Amino acid sequence: MLNVYLFQILNGLGLGMIYFLISVGLTLIFGLLNFVNFAHGAFFLLGSYLCYTTVTLTGNFWLSLLLAPLAVGLLAWLLERSLIRRIYHLPHTFQILVTLGIALIIQEVSIMLWGPVGKSVPTPELLRGIVRLGHFAYPQYRLFLIGFAALVAVALWLLLERTRFGALVRAGSESTETVSLLGTNIFRLFSVTFALGVALAGLAGVLSAPLRGANPFLGPEILGVAFVVVVIGGMGSFGGALAAGLMVGVVQSLMASLWPQGSSLMIYAAMAVVILLRPYGLFGRA
Amino acid sequence: MNPKLTTPARGDSRPANAIFRRRPAATTLAMLAVVIALPLVVPSATLACEILIFAMAVLGCNLLLGYTGLLSFGQAIFFGSGAYVAALAMIHWQVGLFTALLLAAAAGGLLALLVGALAIRRTGIYFVMLTLALTQMAYFIAYTLSDWTGGDNGLLDVPRPPLAIGGFTLFDLASPLAFYGLVAVLFVLLYLGARRVIDSAFGSTLLAIRENEARAAAVGYDTRHFKILAFALSGAVTGLAGALYAMLLNFAPLSNIELPMSEQILIMTIIGGTGSLFGSLLGAGTIVILGDLLSALWPRWMLLLGVALIAVVMFMRGGLWGGLESLGRRRAGAARKAQEDA
Numbered sequence: 001m002l003n004v005y006l007f008q009i010l011n012g013l014g015l016g017m018i019y020f021l022i023s024v025g026l027t028l029i030f031g032l033l034n035f036v037n038f039a040h041g042a043f044f045l046l047g048s049y050l051c052y053t054t055v056t057l058t059g060n061f062w063l064s065l066l067l068a069p070l071a072v073g074l075l076a077w078l079l080e081r082s083l084i085r086r087i088y089h090l091p092h093t094f095q096i097l098v099t100l101g102i103a104l105i106i107q108e109v110s111i112m113l114w115g116p117v118g119k120s121v122p123t124p125e126l127l128r129g130i131v132r133l134g135h136f137a138y139p140q141y142r143l144f145l146i147g148f149a150a151l152v153a154v155a156l157w158l159l160l161e162r163t164r165f166g167a168l169v170r171a172g173s174e175s176t177e178t179v180s181l182l183g184t185n186i187f188r189l190f191s192v193t194f195a196l197g198v199a200l201a202g203l204a205g206v207l208s209a210p211l212r213g214a215n216p217f218l219g220p221e222i223l224g225v226a227f228v229v230v231v232i233g234g235m236g237s238f239g240g241a242l243a244a245g246l247m248v249g250v251v252q253s254l255m256a257s258l259w260p261q262g263s264s265l266m267i268y269a270a271m272a273v274v275i276l277l278r279p280y281g282l283f284g285r286a
Numbered sequence: 287m288n289p290k291l292t293t294p295a296r297g298d299s300r301p302a303n304a305i306f307r308r309r310p311a312a313t314t315l316a317m318l319a320v321v322i323a324l325p326l327v328v329p330s331a332t333l334a335c336e337i338l339i340f341a342m343a344v345l346g347c348n349l350l351l352g353y354t355g356l357l358s359f360g361q362a363i364f365f366g367s368g369a370y371v372a373a374l375a376m377i378h379w380q381v382g383l384f385t386a387l388l389l390a391a392a393a394g395g396l397l398a399l400l401v402g403a404l405a406i407r408r409t410g411i412y413f414v415m416l417t418l419a420l421t422q423m424a425y426f427i428a429y430t431l432s433d434w435t436g437g438d439n440g441l442l443d444v445p446r447p448p449l450a451i452g453g454f455t456l457f458d459l460a461s462p463l464a465f466y467g468l469v470a471v472l473f474v475l476l477y478l479g480a481r482r483v484i485d486s487a488f489g490s491t492l493l494a495i496r497e498n499e500a501r502a503a504a505v506g507y508d509t510r511h512f513k514i515l516a517f518a519l520s521g522a523v524t525g526l527a528g529a530l531y532a533m534l535l536n537f538a539p540l541s542n543i544e545l546p547m548s549e550q551i552l553i554m555t556i557i558g559g560t561g562s563l564f565g566s567l568l569g570a571g572t573i574v575i576l577g578d579l580l581s582a583l584w585p586r587w588m589l590l591l592g593v594a595l596i597a598v599v600m601f602m603r604g605g606l607w608g609g610l611e612s613l614g615r616r617r618a619g620a621a622r623k624a625q626e627d628a
Contacts, residue, residue: 092411093357097599104592224422227415265426268419
C-alpha cells in the first residue's frame, strides 16, 4: 500500500520537473521582458513532435534531446527578431492576442506535418528496464527524467546566479533601462532570453514525449498548467516555479489515484485560490 | 503599478467609435439589411442561423472587451452552460422555448456574475489568467458531471420546441428558415438593447473605465460594480446564444465549454472590430462563412485565423469595421478634394 503512494509521489516528481521546465521559461520571459507568451504550450508541443521525428528517423532519443530544444529555441529566436520584438511595448492584451495567433498557427502546422492523431514515442532502449529496491520497482526512464531535469535545473540556476548573462537577466528584471544605460545590448539580451525560455519548453516536450507522446491538442492544456505553476510560484521567480511545479505535479499524481476526474480540476481551483489570496504567488514579491 | 498593466485594450478603435456614434441610425439600418438579406445570400438558412448566434456571443464579448476593456477567456463558460441549462430543462422538465431561453440567459448571467466578481479582483494579466483558469475548471466540472452533461459525448437529442404562447402553437420552428426568423428577431432586439446600453450613462461609464480606470474611480464611480454588471450582461447574452446554438444543432457538445470556444469568440470579436456593434456581426459572419467555405477545401484553415489575428493586432486594430471606416473616410476625403479641385 505504501508502495503505491511512493510510486505516485515519484511519478509526481517527474511530472513536476516537466512542469518546472515549462514554467521557468514562461516566468523568465515574463520577469525580464514583461511579456506574456500564450504560445508557450505550442512550443512544448513542437518539442514533443520534433522528438518523435528525430526518434523515427534516427532511432536515437539522445540526439533528439539535443536537437529538438535547439530547433525550438532557434525558431523562437527568429520569431522574436521578426515579430515579438515589435510588440514588447504594447499592452499585455495585444501580446496575448498575437501569441494566441502564433499558438494557433503552430498547432495547425503540427497537424499538417504530423497528422491529427497523436504519435507515441518509444522509451529509449537504454532506459527500458525497471529499478528494483527490495519489493519496490520503478521504471528507469522516469528516474532518469527526474535526475536529468534536476541537472538542467541546477545548470540553469548556475547560469542565472553565477554568470554575467544571469546577472544581466536578473538586473534587467528589476530595471531594463538601467541595464541598457550601463552599455548592454538589451535587444540581444531579450532575444537570447526569449529563445532560452522557449527552448526549455521544447526540452520539457522532449522529456515528456516517451511518457505521453505528442498530440496536437496538448498545447492549450500545457499552457494552462504552466500558468497555474507560474501563478502559484509567483511571476518571475525561479524558486517559485520549482516549488510550485513539484507541488502541482505531486498533488496531481496523488489525486490521480484518489479521484481521477478531479485531479485537473484541483490544480485550477488551487490557482484561483492563490490569485485571490496571495496575488503575487507563494514566492513572489509585490 | 506598471502602467502597461492598466492600459485597456483600445488601439485604433476610437475613430470607428466616433463615426459609429455620429451615425447610429445608418449602422442600425445596415444591420437590419444584413439580417434580412443573410438567409438569401449565404448557402443555407442553418449557416445564417449560426452566423447570428455567434454574432450574439460576440456582442456579449464586445461588451466586455470593446466597451469595458476586459479581455475575458471565460466566454465559453457562459456559452456552454447556456447550452447545457436550456437542453437539460427542455429534456427533463419539458419546458417551452421561452422558458428554456430565459433559464439559459439567467444561468449565463449568474455564472458571469460569479466569474466577474472573482476575476475583477485582479487586473491585467492576472485577470486574464483567472478567467482562463475558471474556464478550465468549468470544462473539467462539465466533464466530470457526465451523468448530466454526457461528458465527452455531449448531450444528444436536444429538442427545438415550437414558438408557443399559453399552450397555443404560433410557429413550428422545425425548418431552418423558421428558426432563423426567431434568431433574427432575438438578435435585432439584443443589438438594439446593446445600443441603448452603450449610449446610456451606464455605457459611458464603461467607456470611461476602458479609457482610464483610475480616473473613473477617482471621479467617484464604483468601477468594480460597473465591471461586474458588464460581466453579468455579457454572460446573459452569451448564455442565450449558447442555448440557441444547442437548439440549432439539436446537440450540446462538451466543446462548447472548452477554452478553444472562448478563443474563437474572442478572435471573432477582434477581427470584426472591438468597440463596434456592427463589427460583431461582421466578425462572426466572416469567420463562420470562411469556416464553412474553407473547411471543405482545406481542413487546416484555422491557420489563416491565427495569421489574421496577428495581422489585425499588428496593423488594423479597429478590425474589419475599423478598416471599412478608414476606407470610407479616405474616399470621402478624395471626393471632397475632387470637389474642391473642380
